Amino acid sequence: MSRGSLTRAGRGLALGAGAFLMIAYGACSPSAPPSGRRAAAGASDIAVAAMKTYVAPGDLDEYYLFQSGGHSGNVYVYGVPSMRHLSTIPVFTPYPATGYGFDDESKAMLGGLTWGDAHHPALSETNGDYDGRWLFINEMNGRVARIDLRDFKTKQIFGPIPNVSGNHGSSFITPNSEYVMVASRFSIPIPKGTYAPIDKYATEYKGVIGALAVDPKTGEMSNGFQIMMPPFDYDIGDAGKLVSDGWMFLTAYNAERAVGKLEVTASQRDRDYIAAVDWRAAAKAAAAGQGDMIGGVRVLDPRKVPGLVYLLPCGKSPHGVDVSPDGKYIIGSGKLQGVTTAFNFEKIQTAIRNKDFDGEEDGIPVLKYESIKDAEVEVGLGPLHTQFGPDGMAYTSLFVDSAIASWKLGEWKVIDKVPVSYAVGHLSTAEGDTVSPDGGYLVSLNKLSHGRHLSVGPSQPEATQLIDIGEEKMKILYDAFTEPEPHYAQIIKADKVKPIEVYPKEENKHPLAIWDVADAGITRQGNRVTVKMVAVRSSFTPMNFEVQEGDIVTVAVTNIEQTTDELHGFGLLDYNINIVVDPGETKTVTFTARKGVYPYYCTNFCSALHQEMQSYLIVKPR
Amino acid sequence: MTRLERTARRLHQPVGAGPRACFLLAAILVVVALMFPLWQLTMFAPQYPNALRLDIHANALVGGNNGQDLKEINLLNHYIGMRDLAVEDFTEFKWMPFAIGGLALLFLRAVVFGTMKEFVDGAVMFLYFGGFSIWSFGYKLYRYGHDLSPTAAVKVPGFTPPMFGHKTIANFEVYSYPQAGTYLMAGAGVLVLVALVLAWRNRPEPESMP
Numbered sequence: 009m010s011r012g013s014l015t016r017a018g019r020g021l022a023l024g025a026g027a028f029l030m031i032a033y034g035a036c037s038p039s040a041p042p043s044g045r046r047a048a049a050g051a052s053d054i055a056v057a058a059m060k061t062y063v064a065p066g067d068l069d070e071y072y073l074f075q076s077g078g079h080s081g082n083v084y085v086y087g088v089p090s091m092r093h094l095s096t097i098p099v100f101t102p103y104p105a106t107g108y109g110f111d112d113e114s115k116a117m118l119g120g121l122t123w124g125d126a127h128h129p130a131l132s133e134t135n136g137d138y139d140g141r142w143l144f145i146n147e148m149n150g151r152v153a154r155i156d157l158r159d160f161k162t163k164q165i166f167g168p169i170p171n172v173s174g175n176h177g178s179s180f181i182t183p184n185s186e187y188v189m190v191a192s193r194f195s196i197p198i199p200k201g202t203y204a205p206i207d208k209y210a211t212e213y214k215g216v217i218g219a220l221a222v223d224p225k226t227g228e229m230s231n232g233f234q235i236m237m238p239p240f241d242y243d244i245g246d247a248g249k250l251v252s253d254g255w256m257f258l259t260a261y262n263a264e265r266a267v268g269k270l271e272v273t274a275s276q277r278d279r280d281y282i283a284a285v286d287w288r289a290a291a292k293a294a295a296a297g298q299g300d301m302i303g304g305v306r307v308l309d310p311r312k313v314p315g316l317v318y319l320l321p322c323g324k325s326p327h328g329v330d331v332s333p334d335g336k337y338i339i340g341s342g343k344l345q346g347v348t349t350a351f352n353f354e355k356i357q358t359a360i361r362n363k364d365f366d367g368e369e370d371g372i373p374v375l376k377y378e379s380i381k382d383a384e385v386e387v388g389l390g391p392l393h394t395q396f397g398p399d400g401m402a403y404t405s406l407f408v409d410s411a412i413a414s415w416k417l418g419e420w421k422v423i424d425k426v427p428v429s430y431a432v433g434h435l436s437t438a439e440g441d442t443v444s445p446d447g448g449y450l451v452s453l454n455k456l457s458h459g460r461h462l463s464v465g466p467s468q469p470e471a472t473q474l475i476d477i478g479e480e481k482m483k484i485l486y487d488a489f490t491e492p493e494p495h496y497a498q499i500i501k502a503d504k505v506k507p508i509e510v511y512p513k514e515e516n517k518h519p520l521a522i523w524d525v526a527d528a529g530i531t532r533q534g535n536r537v538t539v540k541m542v543a544v545r546s547s548f549t550p551m552n553f554e555v556q557e558g559d560i561v562t563v564a565v566t567n568i569e570q571t572t573d574e575l576h577g578f579g580l581l582d583y584n585i586n587i588v589v590d591p592g593e594t595k596t597v598t599f600t601a602r603k604g605v606y607p608y609y610c611t612n613f614c615s616a617l618h619q620e621m622q623s624y625l626i627v628k629p630r
Numbered sequence: 631m632t633r634l635e636r637t638a639r640r641l642h643q644p645v646g647a648g649p650r651a652c653f654l655l656a657a658i659l660v661v662v663a664l665m666f667p668l669w670q671l672t673m674f675a676p677q678y679p680n681a682l683r684l685d686i687h688a689n690a691l692v693g694g695n696n697g698q699d700l701k702e703i704n705l706l707n708h709y710i711g712m713r714d715l716a717v718e719d720f721t722e723f724k725w726m727p728f729a730i731g732g733l734a735l736l737f738l739r740a741v742v743f744g745t746m747k748e749f750v751d752g753a754v755m756f757l758y759f760g761g762f763s764i765w766s767f768g769y770k771l772y773r774y775g776h777d778l779s780p781t782a783a784v785k786v787p788g789f790t791p792p793m794f795g796h797k798t799i800a801n802f803e804v805y806s807y808p809q810a811g812t813y814l815m816a817g818a819g820v821l822v823l824v825a826l827v828l829a830w831r832n833r834p835e836p837e838s839m840p
Contacts, residue, residue: 544705545705546709569705570698570701571698571701571702571705616709616784617709617783620783
């Protein structure tokens with residue numbers, strides 16, 4: 009990053025401010041022309057956009073879009089190009105609509121937490137391409153979840169991960185789904201629970217970059233290895249692919265190791281870093297028993313195990329880092345700059361071999377910027393993230409410019425720029441972070457919608473814009489609005505995902521599952537009562553049932569339907585219980601009985617006599 | 631020679647190769663028919679755009695969608711108090727394969743012995759079997775549609791699902807048509823008829839008989 013680019017960035021900011029003042033002035037002047045939100049678009053453009061996004065009733069979309077739901081704790085599923093919201097997958101937060109977090113199993117999985125700030129979804133990969141098996145997603149309390157795309161359900165929440173605090177730099181995945189990355193955004197003294205005063209931040213607080221191992225068959229996550237890092241704030245990552253397979257890249261801000269008002273204190277140096285981690289070497293070192301067990305995980309110290317990590321100097325306060333589809337370039341930049349840097353993987357390797365270093369941080373070599381960069385692409389102000397298309401196309405989101413720039417790898421020249429509404433954060437192109445991006449569609453995940461929709465009061469939705477990147481000139485196709493708050497997203501070709509629509513009876517191995525109303529009933533062992541219940545249109549069996557006050561009651565509801573979309577709910581009044589059982593599924597709820605009479609009923613509409621699907625829990629006083 | 635004597639003689643007259651081949655083929659067709667569904671009921675409703683299907687075989691009821699459609703039909707029918715369509719309820723499934731086997735044997739008997747008598751036996755039994763089966767099928771449809779539980783959630787007047795063709799029952803469009811098995815049986819019927827006609831045409835004159 010040169011001084012020139014910074015000056016350009018400064019000038020851009022100044023011009024932006026000037027433009028803002030002019031608009032404000034214009035709006036106040038009596039002769040101001042009526043303001044139009046949209047630049048006059050030709051009728052044919054609207055027709056083209058409508059044609060490209062209109063998915064007729066009954067027709068299907070071409071892609072799935074999985075958006076993180078941010079602090080809603082959910083994942084939102086959209087269809088592309090229609091941008092219709094298809095489904096919400098609850099992950100880190102209870103969701104009464106599907107009964108998630110109310111039945112015993114999902115409640116246990118949530119582990120007592122009822123929120124999570126879900127950030128970066130990562131589709132599982134085989135040979136660097138999406139394989140449509142799982143979707144991983146991290147959250148800030150230090151957990152990573154796995155959603156099975158066979159049934160679009162959260163199957164595992166792993167964590168809180170030891171030593172990692174504020175797991176923002178996650179859940180980026182390696183090309184064969186070997187590992188899911190984790191990293192601290194908020195360095196702390198480790199293991200968790202250790203005390204150190206804030207003035208010891210620079211030395212006693214530790215950042216951690218780690219990896220969760222993914223079972224290749226089941227997708228089950230477990231602790232892999234961790235690397236102890238200087239107390240920077242680790243932000244976003246991407247795994248190397250093809251030529252750079254075996255490496256992970258993670259941005260880090262606050263190289264100042266500052267505390268307090270970070271917007272100032274962490275912005276003093278011109279450079280922050282991208283950490284390049286040789287994850288294969290780290291895995292090998294951990295397997296060989298190197299490092300120390302901290303918080304139950306093997307933690308490697310780069311001072312003692314050299315060669316695991318190198319730092320690439322990067323523009324101040326970087327956010328995203330993205331590896332090109334061929335694995336040759338690592339694209340990253342400071343988020344206040346006017347350029348984004350393309351680092352050359354081969355040059356990085358050469359610099360490492362030649363020890364072409366420019367200092368070190370806690371024993372981790374810092375590579376020389378000039379030796380490893382290939383180009384600074386003048387994309388515009390506030391470059392955050394880059395995604396890719398076929399034929400070397402790259403697309404960079406510009407937060408400050410509120411635009412997306414397209415450019416070409418190797419040519420390093422901006423081809424086109426399209427303004428978005430407003431303040432884009434992440435962006436996602438069709439399979440755009442794989443080894444073979446599809447092109448065609450780009451989704452701009454904008455932080456601000458500023459009333460481009462019917463007003464819904466001060467709490468505004470986010471704006472998710474679909475952009476046509478099929479041709480050189482990018483065109484906005486559609487405005488969708490999303491509940492707070494998408495960060496990253498993944499777009500996968502629809503035919504790669506093959507969900508089931510009912511749980512086959514043969515696969516239900518739940519010990520309390522029953523398939524015949526004749527098997528329904530109550531068993532008691534002391535004060536523990538188990539109710540095996542059948543739900544089928546339009547009744548529960550057993551119907552009214554009686555237990556004793558103080559009994560610990562487990563109701564296991566099996567939905568014996570094998571018909572698509574025949575879901576049944578079990579809502580028990582006054583107990584804060586509502587579960588929804590899909591066809592062929594068994595779910596349990598456990599509660600302590602209080603005396604009185606409590607109705608329960610089917611909460612998920614099922615049939616013409618759904619309203620009659622109701623009974624009573626009768627609790628006899630002791 | 632009295633009329634009766636003439637008839638008796640004719641019944642003992644040998645039959646030529648053509649009719650025998652027809653009967654052999656008919657025997658094969660009725661056995662092959664066992665492997666195919668005889669009838670199919672297809673039910674469309676707004677909620678079932680892909681329809682619910684029910685195939686009736688000589689020995690089984692097979693629901694479409696891997697058997698799921700039969701469960702769905704029973705589930706829906708419970709609202710109007712209809713009995714479950716259960717294989718155990720159909721005595722036809724027990725005797726039909728047996729009867730078809732018997733028919734095939736009867737046809738083979740005609741092929742081997744080759745006199746008019748065996749051909750007439752075969753044709754009469756086939757006619758009786760076909761007629762009875764169709765009546766039995768119709769009667770079953772009638773009973774299912776009329777033996778409705780008095781405590782049903784939805785009270786509907788008794789009805790008979792269509793045996794052949796199309797009928798609207800509540801929100802369902804029901805189509806009922808014969809399937810490959812029935813066509814094979816019908817083919818066997820045609821062969822039986824052809825055999826009889828051929829045998830009759832080529833009958834030797836009673837006077838010339840010894």
